[in-house]
Amino acid sequence: MTTTSSAFATAKAEGRAALVGYLPAGFPDVDGSIEAIRTMVAAGCDVIEIGLPYSDPVMDGPTIQAAAQQALERGVRTRDVLRTVEAVAATGVPTLVMTYWNPVEKYGVDRFAADLKSAGGAGLITPDITPDYGQAWIAAADAHDLDKVFLVAPSSTDERIAMTTAACRGFVYATGVMGVTGGKQATTDVVGPLVTRTKALAPAGLPVGVGVGVSTGDQAAAIAAHSDGVIVGSAFVRAILENQGDKAAYLKALSTLTEELAAGVRRA
Amino acid sequence: MTTHLNETTSFDADAQGWFGGPVEGFGGKFMPEALMKALDELDAAWKGAKADPEFVAEFDAILRDYANLPSPLYEAKRLSEQAGIRILLKREDLNHTGAHKIRNVLGQALLTKRMGKTRVIAETGAGQHGVASATAAAYFGLDCTVYMGKVDTERQALNVARMRLLGAEVIAVDSGSATLKDAINEALRDWVSSVEHTAYLFGTAAGPHPFPTLVRDLTRGIGDEAREQCLQQYGRLPDAIAACIGGGSNAIGLFTAFLEDPSVRIYGFEAGGDGFETGRHAATIVAADQGVLHGARTYVLQDEDGQTIESHSISAGLDYPGVGPQHAWLAKAGRATYEPVTDVEAMDAMALLARTEGIIPAIESAHALAGAMRIAPTLREELGPDATLLVNLSGRGDKDMGTAMEWFKLGDPDDETGDVSK
Numbered sequence: 303m304t305t306t307s308s309a310f311a312t313a314k315a316e317g318r319a320a321l322v323g324y325l326p327a328g329f330p331d332v333d334g335s336i337e338a339i340r341t342m343v344a345a346g347c348d349v350i351e352i353g354l355p356y357s358d359p360v361m362d363g364p365t366i367q368a369a370a371q372q373a374l375e376r377g378v379r380t381r382d383v384l385r386t387v388e389a390v391a392a393t394g395v396p397t398l399v400m401t402y403w404n405p406v407e408k409y410g411v412d413r414f415a416a417d418l419k420s421a422g423g424a425g426l427i428t429p430d431i432t433p434d435y436g437q438a439w440i441a442a443a444d445a446h447d448l449d450k451v452f453l454v455a456p457s458s459t460d461e462r463i464a465m466t467t468a469a470c471r472g473f474v475y476a477t478g479v480m481g482v483t484g485g486k487q488a489t490t491d492v493v494g495p496l497v498t499r500t501k502a503l504a505p506a507g508l509p510v511g512v513g514v515g516v517s518t519g520d521q522a523a524a525i526a527a528h529s530d531g532v533i534v535g536s537a538f539v540r541a542i543l544e545n546q547g548d549k550a551a552y553l554k555a556l557s558t559l560t561e562e563l564a565a566g567v568r569r570a
Numbered sequence: 571m572t573t574h575l576n577e578t579t580s581f582d583a584d585a586q587g588w589f590g591g592p593v594e595g596f597g598g599k600f601m602p603e604a605l606m607k608a609l610d611e612l613d614a615a616w617k618g619a620k621a622d623p624e625f626v627a628e629f630d631a632i633l634r635d636y637a638n639l640p641s642p643l644y645e646a647k648r649l650s651e652q653a654g655i656r657i658l659l660k661r662e663d664l665n666h667t668g669a670h671k672i673r674n675v676l677g678q679a680l681l682t683k684r685m686g687k688t689r690v691i692a693e694t695g696a697g698q699h700g701v702a703s704a705t706a707a708a709y710f711g712l713d714c715t716v717y718m719g720k721v722d723t724e725r726q727a728l729n730v731a732r733m734r735l736l737g738a739e740v741i742a743v744d745s746g747s748a749t750l751k752d753a754i755n756e757a758l759r760d761w762v763s764s765v766e767h768t769a770y771l772f773g774t775a776a777g778p779h780p781f782p783t784l785v786r787d788l789t790r791g792i793g794d795e796a797r798e799q800c801l802q803q804y805g806r807l808p809d810a811i812a813a814c815i816g817g818g819s820n821a822i823g824l825f826t827a828f829l830e831d832p833s834v835r836i837y838g839f840e841a842g843g844d845g846f847e848t849g850r851h852a853a854t855i856v857a858a859d860q861g862v863l864h865g866a867r868t869y870v871l872q873d874e875d876g877q878t879i880e881s882h883s884i885s886a887g888l889d890y891p892g893v894g895p896q897h898a899w900l901a902k903a904g905r906a907t908y909e910p911v912t913d914v915e916a917m918d919a920m921a922l923l924a925r926t927e928g929i930i931p932a933i934e935s936a937h938a939l940a941g942a943m944r945i946a947p948t949l950r951e952e953l954g955p956d957a958t959l960l961v962n963l964s965g966r967g968d969k970d971m972g973t974a975m976e977w978f979k980l981g982d983p984d985d986e987t988g989d990v991s992k
């Protein structure tokens with residue numbers, strides 16, 4: 303079975319960074335998102351992040367906000383997210399859920415962990431909790447053998463990076479910009495020093511993925527040179543938004559973008 | 571009168587920001603890692619500032635000379651007659667910019683200066699905190715951006731104009747429900763990008779640690795003053811105190827000085843909107859559904875999946891689906907009692923105070939008055955006519971005249987429904 307860490311290890315063995323692709327569940331609709339994500343897997347994503355649409359996404363810019371809002375307006379539920387995980391994980395790709403905290407707490411932390419595990423999910427990426435306030439999640443993840451992906455940022459102190467990476471399993475998510483998704487572009491002058499600091503402070507072997515502010519093959523190549531993984535979200539959402547209503551067109555756009563990014567992470 | 575910025579109570583947060591501890595309690599700091607350093611720095615800076623006599627003296631001088639504080643404690647005699655007990659009003663409506671909010675923003679802006687930051691951002695619902703922030707920014711010469719839900723900018727055009735006249739940039743937020751909670755989201759998004767030189771002036775005693783404590787410390791002067799004034803003027807403590815609850819700043823500001831006075835009953839009145847049973851309200855504590863919103867574990871209006879539900883109230887300042895974590899804890903610990911007050915009850919109380927005392931209250935404050943009139947008979951029954959109930963009149967009603975005109979049909983002198991004396 304491919305796990306998050308084995309996917310990163312495989313990429314490393316091939317001398318490249320892993321490509322991590324994000325889409326929210328239920329966008330453009332539940333079945334549509336399943337097909338969209340499977341297309342991304344077929345075209346070269348090594349790891350998948352499925353977003354759980356939330357009413358108050360403070361780390362997301364207008365693109366992902368719009369997708370989440372559409373999904374919620376269509377009535378997507380937490381159980382639909384788990385169904386999406388199941389359908390995507392069935393392809394064999396490591397499948398993480400990226401979620402704000404309140405929906406997990408409301409579902410029941412342990413129950414969420416159990417249901418995610420039985421859907422074949424690999425773990426959670428948690429943008430609005432840090433290990434120092436994430437005890438309940440850490441306990442549930444450990445009990446159910448799930449990945450815990452916390453974030454580090456350019457503003458993180460060394461002390462916080464050490465604390466955060468010690469609690470991670472799977473990889474650590476380094477935010478490439480000080481800002482929200484879909485806004486500023488990640489640049490190597492910010493990413494380089496952050497990844498270097500993170501590598502120095504993290505437990506040996508923990509992969510560092512860089513996300514937020516990466517949308518093209520060229521950027522993926524530049525970031526891949528400094529990291530173990532490149533995470534792309536808003537650009538995939540945009541590919542759907544720009545072709546909404548025309549499934550053949552957005553699946554083609556997703557496929558083309560994935561291939562461009564997959565080539566990028568191999569060019570570094 | 572000096573503020574007791576650095577005093578503690580047995581209902582305070584621990585060092586991690588938990589009111590009542592991490593298991594049973596509320597608060598904490600559920601925030602993106604990108605902001606954790608800034609929150610830690612703010613916490614440390616505030617601890618240093620409130621222990622620094624120079625900072626405290628400067629804050630007190632600004633409140634006195636600029637914000638018109640301390641506000642009077644006023645015995646509302648004609649209202650008292652109707653209530654059957656003595657009603658005292660803490661007159662925060664007389665403060666500069668017309669509400670208790672000026673205390674919080676002047677304190678946070680002074681702290682911003684001390685921390686060497688040059689720009690402030692704020693969220694606002696009705697526009698009161700936005701106007702107060704713009705005022706403090708002008709006073710201290712800071713750049714200011716205010717985020718306001720698009721729906722609210724349309725409902726509160728006059729306050730948008732005030733903020734702009736004061737030199738602030740106002741950004742209309744179109745995402746989500748385009749109201750206060752979305753304005754907070756957008757301010758947080760700005761802050762993630764700008765945190766190095768920007769301070770977030772949070773408008774109420776909610777949000778991630780240290781904001782609930784910081785805002786409480788800065789507004790606690792309301793109760794510190796009122797307690798001293800009551801002792802001076804009447805030689806005794808009040809039997810009960812009451813305030814309205816939006817996020818909870820004016821209420822915690824009043825309550826703090828009385829938390830360790832077991833004889834003083836404490837009441838918070840939430841916005842009951844169309845009636846609690848209709849589901850269209852902002853009575854977060856009464857609904858008692860625990861969750862995490864805007865950085866704190868607290869009570870949240872939410873659906874089965876933890877998606878935030880829009881709140882409803884005639885009062886824009888109370889129209890928020892969360893509440894400050896210390897109030898959640900005071901409710902759970904049984905130290906304070908929280909009840910809903912409907913739109914109708916609040917508007918009746920607005921007219922009542924106008925007619926009996928010649929004071930037009932903010933609709934927010936009218937919720938506290940309505941609640942006070944509701945509990946007065948019980949206090950009289952138990953304690954007799956000498957019972958004393960102290961109500962926080964958190965703001966004045968000028969900003970609400972548009973709503974009042976519509977509600978009471980005041981615009982047309984020929985329309986008799988507008989004659990509230992009938």
Ligand SMILES: Cc1ncc(COP(=O)(O)O)c(C=O)c1O
Pocket residue numbers: 669670695696698699773774775814815816817818819820821886887888932934935964965966
């Ligand atoms: C006059 C007045 N009172 C009360 C409030 C509610 O806020 P809080 O609960 O933080 O005091 C507001 C908010 O705008 C207000 O303007």
